[in-house]
Amino acid sequence: MADKKASVHWEGAGKTGQGKVSTETGALKDYPYGFASRFGDDRKGTNPEEIVGAAHAACFTMAFAFALEAEGLAATAIDTRAAVRLVKDGEGFKIDRIALELDASIPGIDEAKFQAIAKGAKEACPLSKALASVPEITLKATLQG
Incomplete structure (x- = not known):
C-alpha cells in the first residue's frame, strides 16, 4: 500500500494567519482554512x-x-x-x-x-x-x- 499524502502551507500568526491545504489527488488544492473557518462562522474555508x-x-x-x-x-x-x-x-x-x-x-x-x-x-x-x-x-x- 502506498502512503496517501496531504500538505499545508501557512502564512501569518495563529489567529490572523491563513493556511491552504492540498491533497496529492487534487481533491483539495490550496483550499483555505484558518481561525475563522475553525472557530468562527467563515464558510469560505475548511477546518x-x-x-x-x-x-x-x-x-x-x-x-x-x-x-x-x-x-x-x-x-x-x-x-x-x-x-x-x-x-x-x-x-x-x-x-x-x-x-x-x-x-x-x-x-x-x-x-x-x-x-x-x-x-x-x-x-x-x-x-x-x-x-x-x-x-x-x-x-x-x-x-x-
Whole structure:
C-alpha cells in the first residue's frame, strides 16, 4: 500500500494567519482554512475537524459496503454523516466526540443483521481505529424502507 499524502502551507500568526491545504489527488488544492473557518462562522474555508469527519464518514461507509459484500448483500444507497466536536481542554482543545449517522437501503436484510454489520464496520474501519483516543465515537444506523 502506498502512503496517501496531504500538505499545508501557512502564512501569518495563529489567529490572523491563513493556511491552504492540498491533497496529492487534487481533491483539495490550496483550499483555505484558518481561525475563522475553525472557530468562527467563515464558510469560505475548511477546518481540520471537518476534514477528519469527511475522512471518517468515507472510511466507515466503504468498510460497511465491504462488510455487506462479504455477507452477499449490496446496498442501493448508503449515506453517512459525521459530526466532530472540538471542545476546550485546559489551555488547548481536543476532539471529544465523533457522531456517525448511517442511512442505508439494503434489499434482503433484517434490522438485527443490519445493526450487527454496521457495528462491525465501525469497529473495523481504519479511521475508527486511528481515532481510538477520541473518548466517544457513536453510530446511529437507520435501515431505510
